Amino acid sequence: MYPEGEARIDPSHPRYISLRERELLVAGFKAGVVVPEGLIAHGRGEMFDYLFGEETLPLALTAERAAAAALLTAESPVISVNGNLAALCAEEVVQLAETTGARIEVNLFHWTEERTKSIRALLESKGAKDVLAECPDSFLEGVNHDRGKCHSDGIFSADTVLVPLEDGDRANALVEMGKTVISIDLNPISRTTLFSSISIVDEVMRAMPNLVRFSKELAGDEARAKSIIQSFDNAAALKDMYRLISERFAQLARP
Numbered sequence: 001m002y003p004e005g006e007a008r009i010d011p012s013h014p015r016y017i018s019l020r021e022r023e024l025l026v027a028g029f030k031a032g033v034v035v036p037e038g039l040i041a042h043g044r045g046e047m048f049d050y051l052f053g054e055e056t057l058p059l060a061l062t063a064e065r066a067a068a069a070a071l072l073t074a075e076s077p078v079i080s081v082n083g084n085l086a087a088l089c090a091e092e093v094v095q096l097a098e099t100t101g102a103r104i105e106v107n108l109f110h111w112t113e114e115r116t117k118s119i120r121a122l123l124e125s126k127g128a129k130d131v132l133a134e135c136p137d138s139f140l141e142g143v144n145h146d147r148g149k150c151h152s153d154g155i156f157s158a159d160t161v162l163v164p165l166e167d168g169d170r171a172n173a174l175v176e177m178g179k180t181v182i183s184i185d186l187n188p189i190s191r192t193t194l195f196s197s198i199s200i201v202d203e204v205m206r207a208m209p210n211l212v213r214f215s216k217e218l219a220g221d222e223a224r225a226k227s228i229i230q231s232f233d234n235a236a237a238l239k240d241m242y243r244l245i246s247e248r249f250a251q252l253a254r255p
């Protein structure tokens with residue numbers, strides 16, 4: 001789908017992965033999947049990724065394992081897909097839905113029927129089945145923008161929702177409804193990260209394959225999955241993350 005972008009970047013470039021990711025988003029923008037605001041959002045994320053050395057921290061891996069366990073043991077899990085996630089990780093969304101039995105729902109901040117259709121088509125081209133997209137028939141209370149539009153047999157009735165690159169309002173509304181909310185957001189102090197039940201502070205293109213891997217590893221071992229969830233403490237994990245970031249700066253500040 002993205003020959004133009006892929007052809008321009010030489011894999012020997014030291015920032016190849018990051019540059020390729022940008023090209024995927026630009027191609028997604030040209031295809032009507034990503035909104036211009038999505039390009040800005042990505043830049044905000046990249047800035048935070050420098051704090052983590054552009055790699056998955058062990059703390060993030062622990063959250064990813066707990067998230068996979070939560071999706072596997074949920075009654076009605078849903079993966080919420082926006083434009084950026086579709087452009088970057090469509091295949092992993094489909095794989096994760098397959099390994100965890102989660103439904104896929106297209107949910108947009110900058111909502112248009114046309115975009116929901118394009119994103120559904122992109123997911124289907126990667127093998128997704130039964131994607132909830134057009135014609136949302138429910139609305140989340142407490143969300144005063146289009147992100148509140150959802151499907152009654154998807155996000156509205158789900159017990160566990162994975163929300164990559166989210167805004168805080170909806171994450172909070174979903175938690176208020178009693179759902180387990182799993183976020184993926186590079187900003188360690190965003191409202192989404194602070195409100196979520198399991199906050200994955202990692203780059204989405206690193207986090208999603210990890211979720212797929214962990215869900216394959218844990219599939220069929222419900223006891224282990226449940227014990228992983230029980231021993232995971234989100235608030236403590238975030239505090240450890242803040243400590244790690246401050247230590248990194250303290251080290252840099254040493255004479």
Ligand code: PTJ
Pocket residue numbers: 034035037038039040041042043044045046048082083084107108109110111165166167168184185186187190202203204205
């Ligand atoms: O497709 P739509 O219409 O639903 O719109 C999607 C965007 C992303 C434009 C919309 O959700 C939005 O405006 O998001 P925000 O409020 O800018 O939040 C995006 C969050 O995701 C920020 O905290 C970023 O740090 C973070 N982020 C951006 N890119 C990545 C990321 N986190 C992980 N991986 C990334 N690649």
